[in-house]
Amino acid sequence: MWKVVWSMREIMRSDPLRRFAHGITIEDTTLRLWISHRAYLVASTPININSNHIELVRIFLGISLSRMDQLGYDTTMSRVPSRDGNGKYCYDITIPDDYGKERIFRTKLEISTYGADAVRGRGTRVWSVYDKMDDPEGKTLFALKDTWVNTDRPREGNTLAILRRRLTEKGEVDALRYFLTEATCGDVHIGRTPDSTGTRIQNGKLFAVDSIIQTSVAFDGAGTVTATLPTRSGSKRSASSMGIVPNIELSSAEGTMRIGQVLEEHRDHYRIVFEEIGPPIYQLRTFHEILVTFRDVVVALKAMLSVQYIH
Numbered sequence: 001m002w003k004v005v006w007s008m009r010e011i012m013r014s015d016p017l018r019r020f021a022h023g024i025t026i027e028d029t030t031l032r033l034w035i036s037h038r039a040y041l042v043a044s045t046p047i048n049i050n051s052n053h054i055e056l057v058r059i060f061l062g063i064s065l066s067r068m069d070q071l072g073y074d075t076t077m078s079r080v081p082s083r084d085g086n087g088k089y090c091y092d093i094t095i096p097d098d099y100g101k102e103r104i105f106r107t108k109l110e111i112s113t114y115g116a117d118a119v120r121g122r123g124t125r126v127w128s129v130y131d132k133m134d135d136p137e138g139k140t141l142f143a144l145k146d147t148w149v150n151t152d153r154p155r156e157g158n159t160l161a162i163l164r165r166r167l168t169e170k171g172e173v174d175a176l177r178y179f180l181t182e183a184t185c186g187d188v189h190i191g192r193t194p195d196s197t198g199t200r201i202q203n204g205k206l207f208a209v210d211s212i213i214q215t216s217v218a219f220d221g222a223g224t225v226t227a228t229l230p231t232r233s234g235s236k237r238s239a240s241s242m243g244i245v246p247n248i249e250l251s252s253a254e255g256t257m258r259i260g261q262v263l264e265e266h267r268d269h270y271r272i273v274f275e276e277i278g279p280p281i282y283q284l285r286t287f288h289e290i291l292v293t294f295r296d297v298v299v300a301l302k303a304m305l306s307v308q309y310i311h
Contacts, residue, residue: 105129148267157185166307175303185272198266
C-alpha cells in the first residue's frame with residue numbers, strides 16, 4: 001500500500017506536468033484504485049477481481065483509452081530541451097488572461113518548488129520565465145507562480161487589484177511599491193473547462209468517506225523508505241521543508257474527517273505572472289538583506305491593514 005502512495009507522491013512532486021496521479025494496488029484477490037490530487041488522496045472501495053472481473057477489465061480498458069488530460073497531464077504545459085545544452089528541460093506554460101488572450105512563457109530557472117512536496121495542498125511552484133512570443137531571447141524575466149487555490153478563495157490577482165485601488169483612493173501611493181505587479185493571471189483551462197479538482201478532475205462527482213486509512217511514509221537521512229502500516233491511532237502532522245521531506249501525511253487526523261463525510265473541499269488551478277523577480281528569502285546571505293526584507297513585509301502588512309485588509 002505505501003509503495004503506491006509513495007510513487008504517486010513522487011510523480012506529483014517531481015513532474016510539473018502532472019495534475020493528478022492514478023495508482024492500483026492488488027492484494028490477493030482485492031483491487032483498489034487510487035487517485036492523488038491537490039485536494040485529496042482517495043482509494044476506492046475494495047474490488048474482488050475474481051467475482052467482479054468485469055470491473056477489472058473496465059478499469060484497465062478505461063486507462064488505456066484515456067486522453068493525456070484524463071491521465072493527469074497538464075495539456076497547457078509542454079516539456080522542451082534547455083537551450084543551455086545541459087541535458088535539463090524547460091517548460092512552455094500557457095496562461096490565459098481575463099480578456100481571453102493566451103500568452104506562452106518559457107521557464108528559465110526554478111525559484112521555489114518545495115511547495116509541491118506535500119501530498120495535499122497548494123502544490124505551489126515558482127519559476128523565472130520569459131515571454132516566448134514577444135521576447136524569444138529571454139532578455140526580460142518574470143516570476144511565474146503555478147498554484148492550486150481553494151475554490152472559495154479570491155484569486156491573488158484580484159486581491160492585488162483591490163489593494164492597489166484602495167491604497168490609491170486613500171492617497172497611499174508610496175505603499176504600492178511594496179506589492180508585486182502582475183503581468184497577467186488567470187485560471188488554467190483544460191480544453192474549455194477550468195481546471196479544478198472537483199469539476200474537472202472528479203468530473204463533478206463527490207467522494208464519501210467509507211473508511212479512514214491511517215498510513216505514513218517516512219524517509220531517513222540516506223533516503224531509505226520506511227512505512228507505518230494502517231493503524232487506529234491518529235496520524236502525526238509533518239511540516240514540509242527544504243531538502244528531504246521527513247514524513248508524508250496521507251490522511252487527516254481522526255476527528256478532522258469522519259465516516260460518511262462528503263469530501264467537498266476542492267482546489268482550482270491558477271497561474272499568475274509578476275513583473276518583479278527575486279530570490280527566495282532562504283537564499284539571502286546577509287543579515288542586512290534579511291532585515292530589510294522583513295521590514296518591507298511589515299510595511300506592506302501595515303498598508304493592507306490601513307485599507308481594511310488582513311493577510
